[in-house]
Amino acid sequence: MKGKKLQTLSFFLSPMIIMVGLFYLIPLIFTIYISFTKMKNWNTEKYLSEVVGFYNYQRLFHMFQHDPMIKAILLTTVIFVGITLIINVLGGLLLALGTFFVNESSASAIRLLWLLPRMSPIAVYSLVWYYFFHGSDIGTLNSILMKLGAISTPIPWGQMTPWGAWSVIIFVNGLVGVSFGMIVFTSSLNQIPKELVIAARVDGASAWQISRRILIPLTKWHFLYVLTWQFLSLLTTYPHLFLLVEWDLVNRDYGTTLALYVFNTAFGRGEQDQGLAAAAAVILSIIGILGGFVTLKVLQFERMIHEPRGDIE
Amino acid sequence: MMGMVGITLEEITKKFGNFTALNKINLKIEDKEFMALLGPSGSGKSTLLYTIAGIYKPSSGKIYFNDKDVTETPPKDRNVGLVFQNWALYPHMRVFKNIAFPLELKKSSRNEIEKKVREVAKMLHIDHLLDRYPWQLSGGQQQRVAIARALVKEPDVLLLDEPLSNLDALLRLEVRAELKRLQKELGITTIYVTHDQAEALAMADRIAIIREGKILQVGDPDEVYYKPMYKFVAGFLGSPPMNFIHAEVEGGNIRIYQSKISVPKQYREIIKRLEITEVLFGFRPHDAEIIRGEREGIKGEVYSFEPLGREQIVTIAVNSDVFVKVFAPEGEHFSFGEKVTIVPNEERVILFDKKTEKALEYFP
Numbered sequence A: 001m002k003g004k005k006l007q008t009l010s011f012f013l014s015p016m017i018i019m020v021g022l023f024y025l026i027p028l029i030f031t032i033y034i035s036f037t038k039m040k041n042w043n044t045e046k047y048l049s050e051v052v053g054f055y056n057y058q059r060l061f062h063m064f065q066h067d068p069m070i071k072a073i074l075l076t077t078v079i080f081v082g083i084t085l086i087i088n089v090l091g092g093l094l095l096a097l098g099t100f101f102v103n104e105s106s107a108s109a110i111r112l113l114w115l116l117p118r119m120s121p122i123a124v125y126s127l128v129w130y131y132f133f134h135g136s137d138i139g140t141l142n143s144i145l146m147k148l149g150a151i152s153t154p155i156p157w158g159q160m161t162p163w164g165a166w167s168v169i170i171f172v173n174g175l176v177g178v179s180f181g182m183i184v185f186t187s188s189l190n191q192i193p194k195e196l197v198i199a200a201r202v203d204g205a206s207a208w209q210i211s212r213r214i215l216i217p218l219t220k221w222h223f224l225y226v227l228t229w230q231f232l233s234l235l236t237t238y239p240h241l242f243l244l245v246e247w248d249l250v251n252r253d254y255g256t257t258l259a260l261y262v263f264n265t266a267f268g269r270g271e272q273d274q275g276l277a278a279a280a281a282v283i284l285s286i287i288g289i290l291g292g293f294v295t296l297k298v299l300q301f302e303r304m305i306h307e308p309r310g311d312i313e
Numbered sequence B: 001m002m003g004m005v006g007i008t009l010e011e012i013t014k015k016f017g018n019f020t021a022l023n024k025i026n027l028k029i030e031d032k033e034f035m036a037l038l039g040p041s042g043s044g045k046s047t048l049l050y051t052i053a054g055i056y057k058p059s060s061g062k063i064y065f066n067d068k069d070v071t072e073t074p075p076k077d078r079n080v081g082l083v084f085q086n087w088a089l090y091p092h093m094r095v096f097k098n099i100a101f102p103l104e105l106k107k108s109s110r111n112e113i114e115k116k117v118r119e120v121a122k123m124l125h126i127d128h129l130l131d132r133y134p135w136q137l138s139g140g141q142q143q144r145v146a147i148a149r150a151l152v153k154e155p156d157v158l159l160l161d162e163p164l165s166n167l168d169a170l171l172r173l174e175v176r177a178e179l180k181r182l183q184k185e186l187g188i189t190t191i192y193v194t195h196d197q198a199e200a201l202a203m204a205d206r207i208a209i210i211r212e213g214k215i216l217q218v219g220d221p222d223e224v225y226y227k228p229m230y231k232f233v234a235g236f237l238g239s240p241p242m243n244f245i246h247a248e249v250e251g252g253n254i255r256i257y258q259s260k261i262s263v264p265k266q267y268r269e270i271i272k273r274l275e276i277t278e279v280l281f282g283f284r285p286h287d288a289e290i291i292r293g294e295r296e297g298i299k300g301e302v303y304s305f306e307p308l309g310r311e312q313i314v315t316i317a318v319n320s321d322v323f324v325k326v327f328a329p330e331g332e333h334f335s336f337g338e339k340v341t342i343v344p345n346e347e348r349v350i351l352f353d354k355k356t357e358k359a360l361e362y363f364p
Helices: A002-034 A055-066 A068-100 A104-119 A122-132 A140-147 A163-190 A194-202 A207-218 A220-236 A239-246 A258-267 A274-299 B045-053 B095-105 B110-123 B139-151 B169-186 B197-203 B221-226 B231-236 B265-274
Strands: B007-016 B019-029 B034-038 B060-065 B080-083 B157-161 B189-194 B206-211 B214-219 B243-250 B253-256 B259-262 B278-283 B288-291 B298-307 B311-319 B322-329 B339-344 B350-353
Touching (some): A055 A274, A068 A163, A068 A207, A068 A220, A068 A258, A122 A140, A122 A239, A163 A220, A163 A239, A194 A207, A194 B080, A207 A220, A220 A258, A239 A258, B007 B045, B019 B214, B034 B045, B034 B197, B045 B157, B045 B189, B095 B110, B139 B157, B139 B169, B189 B197, B197 B221, B206 B221, B206 B231, B214 B221, B231 B243, B231 B278, B243 B322, B253 B278, B259 B298, B288 B322
Parallel strands (some): B034 B189, B080 B157
Antiparallel strands (some): B007 B019, B206 B214, B243 B253, B253 B259, B278 B350, B288 B339, B298 B339, B311 B322
């Protein structure tokens, strides 16, 4: 009986175990290993077996303390993740609530509009904002402001540090992320029985009161879920940032987060320092795992897991 | 404590796109009256209730509370209490908060809220449950909380949308009696939507039977039960429903397949006047006797019989594909295929026009 159960279990779980093992666990172990080597410029023959202990971590912590560029990157990561997260989650919630109270056809149109950033290819989408925020007079924003007479010379928005660069990267990523929260919140709001809203309306509640007293408390779980998801994805995202920095739209130091730093260090131009990048990646992973773990505890994830109905024999 | 409120509906029509949910509804509900809106699902009865509550705006027509036109008045200013089929309790609020919610929206003082919530909770025997969450309550308790929440703001009108249909059968009977009593004690104008004819007959002062967005008949329970205006009304009230058999009028007699019986007294003149030749012959299962031997009546064969304890339902085949149900006393023995004669109680027979399905006595 026991053997049969094990057989069934392994049959159903093996695809997942293979996937996770192949694409997550093995790379993770490999990354951890590399972070303890002197690996450089992908010269595996020379460096792969050269274990240097905590050397890369020591270098990294030294840079955290003394290198102004790394300090800027860390600060940028905190600001970028923090503010974009708030925009993503609250923006998604506001949009979902807003469209909840308007008729279905205009609600769909609004939702579609907000999905556009997510649907367009990253390069195309980034290029739109590249031209919009461009620092010369060909930039859309600059030319509008100059035509209006608000400014006389073009402003290099993304090169103004730190807040100019931060604003641009937060704006561009914030716009992409809002749609995720919007979709999750919209579906969760639609699952609330409509009678709850009707009852509150008959009792005299305004749209604001209905949102605050009934709808938002009932989407608490979705809220925490979106928060966790977006936190983890913002912590590790870099494609948009990479393009904006490569195109010189935003300042290199204040437009780079830890995730982009890892990428640039491992695969970027000039000397590639995979050992250092791996160490930074490990630290980024630890932050992510800790963050995810804390929210799962707050979510009381165990409570969502039900005992299976019937026995698996 | 409650204000006097009678409700008048004038030519209420409600359309959703091309679909007409309510078609020129005229209805007057007296102050303190318990009015049941009875109809099958999709008949428009709930739409009518929500229109009275103000959640739907009628496409045309007027609604009056007393003499005041409230057609354009938003729900919150109509002072109505609404109870839903699924009770619609706020799952994240304790019972106290649920009941207090309407008062909080009215910005009542904390003391007043406390006092009124306890008062209404006591009246509905849920004062020991105030600290619980809805999911910790039984169906019957949740239903009481929903009624408490509707009553706590002392509404002029109580609107109930199938409030008992989520309860199990036994509890439903209990709550039915209690709700009727409560309504009379409070003297609150009440509109009660249901698809359960027994509920409507048991509780309401008057019943409005609705089908496809139209009111077919309004009357007190006796009237709609014994004097149904349409075949639909006759068939919808009572369980099992009234029997309808195709019949032909031949002089002073009615031919029902192989049988011939005389036209019931109350219809003799009408039939002559209207010169009707085809009718639907209607009688309730309780309003007929099963006779063995020769008597004027409808001949048939026993198809099946179902003892129900105090009585039994006998299904009789009048023709190969025409069946009627008749109640017989307990203890009487039947056998399958036995030849019997059904003798309807003449006074209780109702004849309907074949085409319009309207009862003949309601013809002008």
